[in-house]
Amino acid sequence: MTVVADSLQLATTLGQLLLRKKWTITTAESCTGGGLAYCLTAIPGSSAYVDRSFITYSNKAKQQMLAVRSATLLQFGAVSEETVREMAAGAAKAAGANVAVAISGVAGPDGGSVYKPVGTVCFGFYVDGSVASSHMLFAGDRQQVRQQAIDYALKQSIQLLTALLN
Template sequence: MTVAADSLQLATDLGQLLLRKKYSITTAESCTGGGIAYSLTAVPGSSAYIDRGFITYSNKAKQQLLAVRSATLLQYGAVSEQTVCEMAQGAATAAGADMAIAVSGIAGPDGGSAYKPVGTVCFGFYLNGQLASSQLVFAGDRAAVRQQAIHYALKQSIALLTAEAN
């Protein structure tokens, strides 16, 4: 597996911001299967800001490792902003991290619905006690959806850190 050049640059930029702020980061990934953590750890010296990540593909794993509530999963589903916010909070707590990125989505080719089509990806971000989330729909095959999700998660993390008051 290789990291796309644009994702590697984003991971490098994110790492520099984390180092400058003396922050640590963790990931909680479902549809990206560890791709965000892989991108982050492709950067030399990344052990200074990333200690661990979580691949929580199943609902059971989300509940056991990240403390996602069963009520949240039942009411909103695994692919929801509510779930990814709980994933981000749970990952940050479990890892003792200042920042967490959480992702859950429908990469395809199956699994979509009229309400949540294939390509739907939800993102949750935890930064020093604050939560943010978003939902996007990406085009393309499974690999394209996953790569776009990784790219967006890294880019949005940079934006959140940059916007944070110094």
Template sequence: MTVAADSLQLATELGQLLLQKKWSITTAESCTGGGIGYWLTAVPGSSAYVDRGFITYSNKAKQQLLAVRSATLLQFGAVSEETVREMAQGAAKAAAADVAIAVSGIAGPDGGSAYKPVGTVCFGFYLAGHVASSHLVFAGDRQQVRQQAINFALKQSIELLTALSN
């Protein structure tokens, strides 16, 4: 299966779960630049569960639109589980959504460090009051890192929603 087919399949599956629960979803994206929102809205009928999303590439946007605290950004940086947790909570509140996916990372080719190498991506998830986060380091060029992050975010959302339902 192609990467695009994977993304569409994952977005379709996530949409079905949201429809079953009658829940809405929003995204707060930095390094993926709206890619998760793109795939969510590629699914016919997605307007039943998608109202809005946020592309918050800068720290200023994260603070203004998602209420990420400046202290969090100063202490942990934009690419941190602490920041994406606040991004997810802020997006859910701002969009009045039941579910939020937040992503911040270093897609490259520049910007990495020994502590946070290129390919590092942090994920935050808000699911009806429950907050989770994780981070991974993906291999590949900028586009590959971004696409892997999109698919992981969709897949992880499905897994978290399924676990919450059980």
């Protein structure tokens, strides 16, 4: 896997913010398959703020590793803001991290539906006890959707931490 230059710059910026706060970050990834964690750990010195991450591709893994409730998965599905909020909170707790980013989506080329078409990605952000979520619809092939999801997660994390520092 190669880290795109823009992603590397975003990961560097996020790492600097984490170092300023003396915080750690974890990821809980489904459709990105560890791509966000790979990007974060591509930065020299990232062991100061990255201890562990979780690839929870299946619903079973989300439940076992991140304490996502089966009721949430049944009612809203794996690709939902409800699920990624639970993923982020569960990852933060399991890793003892101040910040957690969760990603779950439909990267394609199949698996989409009328309500959740290919390119739909949900994001959960746990920051120092607070949880936020969002979703996006990205265009492109599987790799493009995954890359856009990683960059979006990095940008949103930077915005959330920057707001706390100002």
